[in-house]
Amino acid sequence: MDLGQIRDAIASRQPGHSLPQALYNDPAMVDFDLHAVYERSWLMAGFSCEIPEPGNYTSIKIGPWPVLIVRGRDGQIRGFHNSCRHRGAVLCKEGLGKSPRIVCPYHKWTYNLDGSLLSAGRMPDDFDNSDHGLNPVRTEVMSGVIYICLSDNPPSFDRFRAEFEPLIAPHNLENAKVARVETLVEHANWKLVLENGRECYHCQASHPELARTFPAGFSAYFDYGGADFAERFERRMAEIGLPSEGVGEDWWQAIRFPLNPGMVSMTMDGKHAVKKLMCETGDGDIGSMRWALEPHSFAHATADQVFFFSAMPINARETLVTAKWLVHKDAIAGVDYDPEAIAEPWHTTNLQDKELAENNQDGVDSPGYIPGPYSPEAEALVMRFVDWYCAKAMAYCDEKLGVKTGGVLHAA
Numbered sequence: 001m002d003l004g005q006i007r008d009a010i011a012s013r014q015p016g017h018s019l020p021q022a023l024y025n026d027p028a029m030v031d032f033d034l035h036a037v038y039e040r041s042w043l044m045a046g047f048s049c050e051i052p053e054p055g056n057y058t059s060i061k062i063g064p065w066p067v068l069i070v071r072g073r074d075g076q077i078r079g080f081h082n083s084c085r086h087r088g089a090v091l092c093k094e095g096l097g098k099s100p101r102i103v104c105p106y107h108k109w110t111y112n113l114d115g116s117l118l119s120a121g122r123m124p125d126d127f128d129n130s131d132h133g134l135n136p137v138r139t140e141v142m143s144g145v146i147y148i149c150l151s152d153n154p155p156s157f158d159r160f161r162a163e164f165e166p167l168i169a170p171h172n173l174e175n176a177k178v179a180r181v182e183t184l185v186e187h188a189n190w191k192l193v194l195e196n197g198r199e200c201y202h203c204q205a206s207h208p209e210l211a212r213t214f215p216a217g218f219s220a221y222f223d224y225g226g227a228d229f230a231e232r233f234e235r236r237m238a239e240i241g242l243p244s245e246g247v248g249e250d251w252w253q254a255i256r257f258p259l260n261p262g263m264v265s266m267t268m269d270g271k272h273a274v275k276k277l278m279c280e281t282g283d284g285d286i287g288s289m290r291w292a293l294e295p296h297s298f299a300h301a302t303a304d305q306v307f308f309f310s311a312m313p314i315n316a317r318e319t320l321v322t323a324k325w326l327v328h329k330d331a332i333a334g335v336d337y338d339p340e341a342i343a344e345p346w347h348t349t350n351l352q353d354k355e356l357a358e359n360n361q362d363g364v365d366s367p368g369y370i371p372g373p374y375s376p377e378a379e380a381l382v383m384r385f386v387d388w389y390c391a392k393a394m395a396y397c398d399e400k401l402g403v404k405t406g407g408v409l410h411a412a
Contacts, residue, residue, distance in 0.1 A: 003029045007397035010390050016383060018371040019390075023365045024189045030313050033190070034063045036396035037295050037389065041251060042155060044297045044310060045069060045148045048077060048141055048178045049329065055100050055113060059092040062150065063313050066090050067137055069146060071104070072113040079137035079148045080115050086132075102134070134326040142171025147293075155251060163247040164254050167289050170242060170302045171279050173326065178359065179305075179333065180325040180343055184350060186311075187355035190296070190319040191389065193311045196357050197298060198385050201378040206352055209345035213263040213270045222245060222257040223277075233258035233287060240282045250388050253381075254291035265302040273342045274304040276331040292381075294388050307346050317361060323350055346368065 001009070006029070009020045023029060039062075046058050046069065059069040059082055066082035068091060089106040092099075101118060102111040109120045115134035120127065138149040140157050143165055147157070164294055184195055196202070203216035210216070215224070224230035237244040237256060246255035263270030264285045276286050279385050284303035292298035299308040306326040311319050325342050333339050361371065376385045397403070 001026050003032075003397055003400055006032055007394065007401065007403075010394050010397070011058070013390060014284070014370070014371065015375050016376070018195075019191065019386065020371060021364060021369050023317055024192060027316050029189070030063070030316050032393070032396075033295075033313060034065075036393050037368055038279075038313070039150045040154070040392070040396070041295055042149045042160070042293060043149050043159065044141070044293055044308070045139075045146045047176065047178065047308075047324075047326065048146060048174060049326070050142045050178055051077065051098060055098045056096070057092060057102075058096050059094050061094060061312070065150065066094075067148060067150075068092055068102070068134075069137075070113050070115075071138065074114075077139060077141050077146060078115060079139035079146075080134040080376070081137060081150075083135065084109055085117065085134065086120065086383050091134075107260075112207075143168045143171075146177060148279055151327075159249060160252055164252070164291060165255050166243050167247070167256060168291065168301070170281055171276070171289065171306065172328070173301075173306065175329050176278060176306065176326040177329040177331075178324050179327045179331075179337065180339055182323045182343070182347065184323075184354055185314065186319045186321055186323040186354045186357050187265070187317055188319060188361035189316060190311050190313040191321045191363075191386075192360050193321065193353075193357045194295065194385060195382045196353050196360070197309065197311070198381040199379045201375060202356065206356060207349050210266065210349045211267065212268070212345070213259050213266045214259065215260055216389070218257075219377050221253070222255055224258075227236070229261045236282070237286070240286075242281060242286055244287075250384075250391075251294045252292065253384075254289070256287055256289040258287045259302075265304050266300060266307070267341070268344050272302075272304040273337055274327045274331050275336040276328040277303050278305065278326075279303045294385055295392075305342055307394070309350075321350065321354070323347075 003355050006243050012020055012187040045060060050058050051071045054071055057068060059068050068082035071077050084091055084104040086107055086109045089104055091102050091104050110118045110133055112118050116128040117132045132248045138154050140147045142161055200216045204211050218224055234244055244256040258392045269275045286303050288366055297310045299306060308324040310322045314320055327337055331337055360391060
């Protein structure tokens with residue numbers, strides 16, 4: 001598909017319905033989605049505890065694009081395109097590391113931790129180091145979470161910081177550590193992976209382990225229909241000073257919600273899996289604080305741990321899913337927690353979701369596929385995601401095609 005055909009496909013979508021088939025499986029869509037959506041959105045890139053000291057860095061990929069995030073000598077966290085200003089070689093391979101300087105493995109161009117070029121051998125006398133610093137990536141750090149945007153004109157971060165920080169701050173992520181990381185390649189389009197992750201319509205039947213503690217029967221956006229346990233939870237959160245009301249914009253949402261009665265963590269038995277709590281307020285009985293960013297992530301913070309989920313496109317039918325579990329930095333593996341036990345039930349849930357998403361992709365690929373209606377009661381967050389995606393994608397198409405919308409002519 002070309003850009004005009006993609007635009008036509010988006011425009012043909014019936015409100016409240018899933019997307020036209022080509023948007024889930026055409027090979028052109030992965031490049032389109034990366035440029036139209038991922039490049040222009042705030043993304044959860046990691047956690048400040050992963051790079052705790054000057055010289056620590058994390059090298060990640062947004063689709064095929066390498067990004068380097070470094071803690072400088074001044075303690076500040078900065079993001080850069082992971083591409084040498086000489087001939088573009090990747091500076092640091094994927095993963096975590098530490099170095100007093102950033103040195104290109106190809107020709108040894110050397111950069112300071114703030115991205116400025118320190119030295120480049122055998123260049124002419126008129127070569128100016130100051131013209132060849134690393135290309136920066138917009139970076140924001142909030143309460144121990146690192147966010148990046150690859151666009152020079154990112155969405156405003158101000159409201160997100162103002163409204164979300166009071167919810168996340170009590171969870172003390174600045175003093176956390178990553179206790180476990182798992183990755184999966186799901187043979188499904190990233191949008192199907194995200195749609196699956198934005199609803200619990202399927203949870204009671206498909207995730208019995210998660211449903212022990214997670215309130216899988218809620219309506220819309222954590223609407224409990226006036227249930228007594230939910231009303232008691234809201235009163236209690238107000239008494240102990242933890243915000244619980246939902247906040248958000250079109251590209252993010254956050255809320256603190258109650259777990260099933262008698263449960264204090266999303267674990268196999270509903271009890272804390274980590275003795276050293278990340279949030280001790282309310283004796284650790286504070287439900288889960290969920291936050292999600294379009295287009296790729298969600299996270300749950302209970303008193304004892306944080307679970308993080310991210311989906312990155314590989315190609316039209318493959319998605320890289322990354323899961324991380326965080327605990328208090330002073331919690332000792334084998335003493336305060338079992339590294340295997342803290343992963344449940346999300347480890348099992350991710351495997352179940354992989355099967356569901358792949359089965360969904362197989363069905364969407366059928367010549368008999370017709371976009372179907374979402375359930376407003378059970379799939380409210382799916383509808384929100386797909387509406388956001390269509391608006392974001394359409395705006396990109398209009399800009400690139402020079403289509404006049406809302407009285408504004410978007411230059412090609």
